[in-house]
Amino acid sequence: MALHFSITPEQLWRRTGTSDAPLIVDVRRPEAIQASNGLLPAAVLRDAQHAASWTLAPHSGTIVVACRHGHGRSQMAAAHLRARGFDARVLEGGYDAWQAAGLPLVDRAAVRRLAPNPPSLWVTRRRPKIDRIACPWLIRRFIDVQARFLFVDPPQVTEVARESGATPFDIEGVELSHEGERCSFDTLLRVFALESDPSLARLALIVRGADTARPDFAPEAAGLHAVSLGLSVLAGDDDHGLLHRGFAVYDALFAWLRFASSERHNWPARAA
Incomplete structure (x- = not known):
C-alpha cells in the first residue's frame, strides 16, 4: 500500500506511456467534462458517487483518481478504493494542475x-x-x-x-x-x-x-x-x-x- 495518497502531475506523466502506468480514473462532474475537450491519457470515466462499487478492469498496480481541482470528488473516490484494498492516489491539483504544467491531454x-x-x-x-x-x-x-x-x-x-x-x-x-x-x-x-x-x-x-x-x-x-x-x-x-x-x-x-x-x-x- 502506498504511503502517500497523492501524486503530482509530473510524477504521473513520468509513468504515463509505460507498461506499469497507473490506471487513471476521471471523476470530474459531467459539466466539467463537457466544458473541456481534453482527457488525461488512457483515462476512464467514472461517477465518484459510485466508487464503492466500481467494476474496474483487472489491475494490480496504482490507480490515480482525477477531478478538476484534486479536491473532494477525487479524495472521496480514492478513499473508497483504498477501503477496498486498492493502491489509490489522488492527482494533486487535478486537471487544473496538469494543464498548468503544460502536459498533454488526449482529444476527447x-x-x-x-x-x-x-x-x-x-x-x-x-x-x-x-x-x-x-x-x-x-x-x-x-x-x-x-x-x-x-x-x-x-x-x-x-x-x-x-x-x-x-x-x-x-x-x-x-x-x-x-x-x-x-x-x-x-x-x-x-x-x-x-x-x-x-x-x-x-x-x-x-x-x-x-x-x-x-x-x-x-x-x-x-x-x-x-x-x-x-x-x-x-x-x-x-x-x-x-x-x-x-x-x-x-x-x-x-x-x-x-x-x-x-x-x-x-x-x-x-x-x-
Whole structure:
C-alpha cells in the first residue's frame, strides 16, 4: 500500500506511456467534462458517487483518481478504493494542475468517436512489422489500456471493421492511415492531439523513417527497422505474440527519448 495518497502531475506523466502506468480514473462532474475537450491519457470515466462499487478492469498496480481541482470528488473516490484494498492516489491539483504544467491531454472528441466504449476494438492487416505495432502501442498506452486488436488478411480489413464495429487503421482508404510520407502513427498523433509532446513527435520521426525506408529522417530509424524485421521472423504468424514483443521495443524507445537520450558510452574509457 502506498504511503502517500497523492501524486503530482509530473510524477504521473513520468509513468504515463509505460507498461506499469497507473490506471487513471476521471471523476470530474459531467459539466466539467463537457466544458473541456481534453482527457488525461488512457483515462476512464467514472461517477465518484459510485466508487464503492466500481467494476474496474483487472489491475494490480496504482490507480490515480482525477477531478478538476484534486479536491473532494477525487479524495472521496480514492478513499473508497483504498477501503477496498486498492493502491489509490489522488492527482494533486487535478486537471487544473496538469494543464498548468503544460502536459498533454488526449482529444476527447476523437476518443468518443473512435474508441467510445472500453475495451475498444481495432482492426488492421496481419503480419505487422513497424507502423502496425507502433499504432497499437500508442493506443494501449495513451487511448485505451484495454484496447483489443484484430489482424486479418488485407482485403478483409474494411469488411471485418464493418461486421465487428472495429476501428480500421493502416489500410488504404480509411481515416487512420498514411498521409503522404507520414505514417499511420503520425495520423494517430494528429487525430488524438498528441503531436505536441516532443518525445512522441521524435518517436514518430523514427517510426516514419523505419517504415518508409527513409533512415535519413532519424539515426535510430535503421535500428528500429532491423529489430522490427528480426522480431517478425522470430514471431512467424503469431501476430499477437509479435505485438507483445514489439511493445517492449517501443516502451524502451519512448523511455530513451524522455530520460536517456543524452547519455553517451565509449570504450575504452579515456584515462583520467
